[in-house]
Amino acid sequence: MDNSLTPRSNDLGLTAAAKANAPIESQEAKSFGKQLQGFWVTFITMFKKVNTVQYPEVKEPTAERFHGRHQLNRYDDGLEKCIGCELCAWACPADAILVEGESNTEEERFSPGERYGKVYQINYLRCVFCGLCIEACPTRALTMTNEYELADESRAKLIFEKEDLMAPLKAGMLQPPHPMAPGTTHIDYYRGDIKGGSNG
Amino acid sequence: MTNAEIIATDPGWIILVKGLLIFVVCVLATLMSVWGERRLVARMQQRLGPNRVGPFGLIQSLADGVKLALKEDLIPKAADRIVFVIAPIISATTCFMSFAVIPLSGKVNLFGHETVMQLTDIPVGVLYVLAIASVGVYGIVLAGWSSGSTYPLLGGLRSSAQVISYEVAMGLSLVAVFIYSGSMSTGEIVAAQNQWWFCVTLFPSFVIYAISMVGETNRAPFDLAEAEGELVGGFHTEYSSLKFALFFLAEYVNIVAVSALATTLFLGGYHALPGLGFTESWLGGWFTVIWFLAKVVFFFFIFVWLRGTLPRLRYDQFMKFGWKVLIPFSLIWILIVATMRVLSQQGAPRAVVIGFSFGVILLILAGSSLFESSKKRREREDAIGEVSTPSFPVPAIPGKITSNRTEQING
Numbered sequence: 001m002d003n004s005l006t007p008r009s010n011d012l013g014l015t016a017a018a019k020a021n022a023p024i025e026s027q028e029a030k031s032f033g034k035q036l037q038g039f040w041v042t043f044i045t046m047f048k049k050v051n052t053v054q055y056p057e058v059k060e061p062t063a064e065r066f067h068g069r070h071q072l073n074r075y076d077d078g079l080e081k082c083i084g085c086e087l088c089a090w091a092c093p094a095d096a097i098l099v100e101g102e103s104n105t106e107e108e109r110f111s112p113g114e115r116y117g118k119v120y121q122i123n124y125l126r127c128v129f130c131g132l133c134i135e136a137c138p139t140r141a142l143t144m145t146n147e148y149e150l151a152d153e154s155r156a157k158l159i160f161e162k163e164d165l166m167a168p169l170k171a172g173m174l175q176p177p178h179p180m181a182p183g184t185t186h187i188d189y190y191r192g193d194i195k196g197g198s199n200g
Numbered sequence: 201m202t203n204a205e206i207i208a209t210d211p212g213w214i215i216l217v218k219g220l221l222i223f224v225v226c227v228l229a230t231l232m233s234v235w236g237e238r239r240l241v242a243r244m245q246q247r248l249g250p251n252r253v254g255p256f257g258l259i260q261s262l263a264d265g266v267k268l269a270l271k272e273d274l275i276p277k278a279a280d281r282i283v284f285v286i287a288p289i290i291s292a293t294t295c296f297m298s299f300a301v302i303p304l305s306g307k308v309n310l311f312g313h314e315t316v317m318q319l320t321d322i323p324v325g326v327l328y329v330l331a332i333a334s335v336g337v338y339g340i341v342l343a344g345w346s347s348g349s350t351y352p353l354l355g356g357l358r359s360s361a362q363v364i365s366y367e368v369a370m371g372l373s374l375v376a377v378f379i380y381s382g383s384m385s386t387g388e389i390v391a392a393q394n395q396w397w398f399c400v401t402l403f404p405s406f407v408i409y410a411i412s413m414v415g416e417t418n419r420a421p422f423d424l425a426e427a428e429g430e431l432v433g434g435f436h437t438e439y440s441s442l443k444f445a446l447f448f449l450a451e452y453v454n455i456v457a458v459s460a461l462a463t464t465l466f467l468g469g470y471h472a473l474p475g476l477g478f479t480e481s482w483l484g485g486w487f488t489v490i491w492f493l494a495k496v497v498f499f500f501f502i503f504v505w506l507r508g509t510l511p512r513l514r515y516d517q518f519m520k521f522g523w524k525v526l527i528p529f530s531l532i533w534i535l536i537v538a539t540m541r542v543l544s545q546q547g548a549p550r551a552v553v554i555g556f557s558f559g560v561i562l563l564i565l566a567g568s569s570l571f572e573s574s575k576k577r578r579e580r581e582d583a584i585g586e587v588s589t590p591s592f593p594v595p596a597i598p599g600k601i602t603s604n605r606t607e608q609i610n611g
Binding site for chain 2: 037039041042043045046048049050051052
């Protein structure tokens, strides 16, 4: 059993800590010859491969779980996952999220179930990309992408509206409002039993 | 014909052309050296350095200069306005002046006139360079004082103290050159290095000069006058726009100037490397300029290498090094050189001269080892006398646990 909470050995790394804290043998300056070695280090480094990434032209992928711009996800038939519960807004330590929920009607249905997020704004001048909103979301409606190029020239442009945050419609998805797949309830949606195109 | 005699035949317009050329070369050298330094230091840190403006970022320093010129020119309220404006001008003009006596080439043909690329060759040329460098200190100390602010004042004081102390060591290191070349004129010093460069025959002088020229130009590792972490920017903290650019220009022209002087005095000036003497007549003599520039670039590389490698010295260490190591050492060295010179001029046999120098070296080695051992003994005695427990409470060292506790954990 690979339990990360089980210590690997029973000395809790104290031996290593003691070794790291061992008294420094000598505080005196190293010999002159030893000091000259630094010149060799800098000289040989000149011929080593450069670490620089030519950023705007060359873009290296971020870490897989990098906290980038948010995204509001959809079910496979295009209905929104957001239920307008505001848990993300309440979780946000920077008060960067504004949600206003609204009731779905039979004529105008944006998400399965009772409610949907009518207004959804994230202020990227406030957001600290901590990801607490993602943890708070009960329907996995809110996730984060790896997109990090968020600079812009005005404050207003950095408040992202719902349409900026919505995931794009993929093949088989239908732009809401539209009714739930026939004979299904929001529970089927929640369990992931709905496949794309089930609405015709 | 000596350089002085050749220059004496120059008509007025040739002198003007030369003056202009020196100015242009200095400014270009500054632009190139700022770029070169940034590129080189970047490579030493596994970076690329400026590579955006122009091919390989060559025009970067020009772009920076334009940016500086377009910025707002602030004069602080507490500043002494007149001195505040004059200080950068003093700095920038003096650094160009030392180039007047540096011979950049051998005999060349300039617009149909046989001459050397040297504005003037005065009999006390090297002293003139030292004097000009001293005047340059005024720029620094006045800038620090007139800013009416604390950090510039401290930086200005540090800079001037530094430049003045290292000028002593620098001047002393040049004495050996004067003794051996029999002249203070730069043209004749270069001519005296026809066979052996002074960096070989007067190696200790060369080392002392090389160290003190770094101190003289306020460069890393002796840049404690501009220590960002301690003094913001040193004497030029309050300067902006073109006035700051003038200081920047002065700093880099100074580097080129001391490198050029080092080339002239120790690396045979415009002479080719030993064994490549035939190249000196190439391009009608103009090839000697390339030799000269190559040597200056070599020194510049040393400057950059030092900056990329060494951490900054503490102020007291720096002063101690200058006054207690460099100056006594060069004084002893001058004594040896002078004695050897006199001995050989009086016709003493070679064996006597060599024996004398070996004797002095042995004496110094014996003296220093005696000093070292007595210092070690004193340190040992101090260590025995030391109190083993500090009188103030200290927290336990982390990770250091009593045997009792170890058993508990392991057990």
